[in-house]
Amino acid sequence: MKPADVFIAVLVAVIWGLAFVASRIALDELSPALMTALRFGIAAAPCLVVAKPKVSWSLLVAISFTLFLGQFLAQAYGIAHGVPVGLTSVIVQSQALFTIAFAVVAFREWPTPMQMVGVTIAAIGLLMICATVGYDFSVGAFAVLMVSPISFAIGNLLLRRAQGVPMFDLFAWLCLTAAVPLFALALASDGPAPTWHALTHMSLTGLACMLALGAISTSIAYWLWGRLLRDYPAAQVVPFALLVPFVGAAASSVVFSEKFGPLRLAGMVTVVGGIAVMLLSKRPRTVPVIVE
Template identity: 65%
Template structure:
């Protein structure tokens, strides 16, 4: 890869890692549902000038609703006490779910290295499970664990969108996600609570939402899609390994998050397992989202 493209891939990983911290800051002023709605709404604005991608509308909706499920789950987890750094690691575990689901539904048999990576990452998740119930509830952790599963399913569908401009695709994905998100928002938060939250957002909170949508989603996916177009997945995807490190590090710096020995060991083991999968001779095609 060219030095500039290496720098861009690293920048995207940093942006997505910091996105978990921005999510935590934004959740101080609004619900997880409202934050997700605003993020998808801003991401959808380019639809006003961008054409609909040349793929079936049903596929766009399916990918969109899976990503809605992912973002709702991960923001819910953070809003209910799961540390942002730990969330970054758990969401990145989508790699092992992607490989497993590809084997189950697409009959793509994983390599020995990928099987080893799945086993290693699973052991790390098990270690993390032993720490649940102290600083956040089992229910919050269970909801959060649906995020990497939804992410993995969307990865499989995104593989059918090769050659489609990522900027166009994710703008229309944002639009398709607004209907279910607004329904959930009105049902869970209600019009009154939503209006109060919108009218009391600080400049800092608004900046976090804009950064998540414009920089994290629109710009991040445009750069990532361009890199995947110019290079093989084996060259680009390993940069996603930086995301959990950046997320955990930024969370520790901003919030002073400290991880006990067992949880820290679990996080490290998960990332090591993901590294084994991504750096294997035939890494899975993944798309990372914060």
């Protein structure tokens, strides 16, 4: 990769890591549904000037509801209900484990031996983290948070079907498709008056966090990441995502004084190590489907 593109890849990872901190701050003023809706509402602004990409509405909705709505709403709920920000950033990246598992079912892409080693290591790390659940946050919050990497993984696979369309246009319309039902959910769950009050009484800090989440972390960062995936093999780009949980955990420890017990810290490191083995191994071999 060119040095400038390496810098961009690192920058995107740092932006995504810091986004977990911004989400936690914004959730002090907004409900999970409203915060997520506002995030995608801001990121959908380019839809005013870019046309809908040439993909079917059914595919657009399917990608949006998994890659964006499901992933980020579950994240917001988990953080709002006490799951530490640093831990959340690690759990979300376990999507690599689920992506490999779902690819076996959907595309018969069997993992290589090294990828199986990585899956095993990451799974052990998740079990170690599960053993710490219930002390400082509820089992229910953790269960909802686990929807995030699962939705992320499904969205990754669905995204393969949107080939040959402008990446920026696609992500803008994915954001719009997620924002509309999320605003409806916020109105239904929070009520019109509380929703309006939260939006009109947002502090400058909350507004800055939402602009950073919508315009920078979602719109710009995803566009840059898409360009990198377009210009380079995924094996060169995707490993940079390993920086995200480290940035998220480090930033959370500084901003919120977040600390991790020995078992949870060991589990987090184990998950990231397993993901590293998965991402740095060779591509899985695709087994053709035999039609009798």
